[in-house]
Structures are given as structure tokens and as C-alpha cells.
Amino acid sequence: MSDSEYHMVEFRPADGGPMQLVRGRKKTEAEMQADAEAAAEQEESPALxxxxxxxxxxxxxxxxxxxxxxxxxxxxxxxxxxxxxxxxxxxxxxxxxxxxxxxxx
Known part of the structure; x- marks a missing residue:
């Protein structure tokens, strides 16, 4: 990834701390879809x-x-x-x- 793809983005820590600005990038739709599919595969366990x-x-x-x-x-x-x-x-x-x-x- 090139430096031009990264920007300062708002980030709220999971512990509820104050909002911070960090250097990062937003995920593309394809990345979000792939993450959702991977999470669904991991969470699904065979039902009895x-x-x-x-x-x-x-x-x-x-x-x-x-x-x-x-x-x-x-x-x-x-x-x-x-x-x-x-x-x-x-x-x-x-x-x-x-x-x-x-x-x-």
C-alpha cells in the first residue's frame, strides 16, 4: 500500500477512552465483505x-x-x-x- 492510501482517522479505543486521531485507512467494501465471511465461518458451529x-x-x-x-x-x-x-x-x-x-x- 502506498502512503497516499493512509489518512488521519478517528479511533475510539475499546476501553471507552477518548477519541484519538491515528494514521490509517478505511477498509474497502471487498475487505469488509471478506472479513464478514471469515467471521461467519469461524462462528458457525455444527448444530445438533x-x-x-x-x-x-x-x-x-x-x-x-x-x-x-x-x-x-x-x-x-x-x-x-x-x-x-x-x-x-x-x-x-x-x-x-x-x-x-x-x-x-
């Missing part, structure tokens, strides 16, 4: 979904499944339990960890 599904053997029986962000069943689930009160709902899912299909990062 809870699905209530019918049992294939006994259709009137319902089961709770923990699924990935696309609705696919997570492998290795052997049990799910539901504990519900007026203030909260808690679902506990038990996995059979075989080291091949289920991993935690």
Missing part, C-alpha cells in the same frame, strides 16, 4: 438437532434421536432419556463409543 421419530416395529412408540445439522442420525446412540420440569427440559443421550464412527473434537 433433536428429532422425535416413530419406532419401525411399534409405530405408536416414539424415540428421541440426536442428529447432525442435516437431520442425519448420529451413530452409536444406544439410549436417550427425557427429564422435564416446569423450568427446563433435559435430554441425555448415551453413545456406544467404538472409536470408528463416534469421535469428539
Amino acid at each position: 438437532l433433536v428429532r422425535i421419530v416413530g419406532d419401525c416395529i411399534t409405530p405408536s412408540v416414539k424415540a428421541i434421536l440426536l442428529c447432525d445439522q442435516h437431520g442425519n442420525r448420529l451413530p452409536g446412540q444406544v439410549r436417550a432419556s427425557l427429564d422435564q420440569t416446569v423450568d427446563r427440559t433435559e435430554i441425555t443421550v448415551t453413545f456406544l463409543i467404538d472409536g470408528a464412527e463416534v469421535s469428539f473434537a
Whole structure:
């Protein structure tokens, strides 16, 4: 970048201190867009979904499944339990960890 691209710009410190003049430059639209896309990629973590599904053997029986962000069943689930009160709902899912299909990062 050439010196002609830099100007004195107002800057307010994050700690709420007084406004200061510093030598800098404003970001272009393309730079701001790239920064926003990079931040969105970093902030997005895969969502886990809870699905209530019918049992294939006994259709009137319902089961709770923990699924990935696309609705696919997570492998290795052997049990799910539901504990519900007026203030909260808690679902506990038990996995059979075989080291091949289920991993935690």
C-alpha cells in the first residue's frame, strides 16, 4: 500500500477512552465483505438437532434421536432419556463409543 492510501482517522479505543486521531485507512467494501465471511465461518458451529421419530416395529412408540445439522442420525446412540420440569427440559443421550464412527473434537 502506498502512503497516499493512509489518512488521519478517528479511533475510539475499546476501553471507552477518548477519541484519538491515528494514521490509517478505511477498509474497502471487498475487505469488509471478506472479513464478514471469515467471521461467519469461524462462528458457525455444527448444530445438533433433536428429532422425535416413530419406532419401525411399534409405530405408536416414539424415540428421541440426536442428529447432525442435516437431520442425519448420529451413530452409536444406544439410549436417550427425557427429564422435564416446569423450568427446563433435559435430554441425555448415551453413545456406544467404538472409536470408528463416534469421535469428539
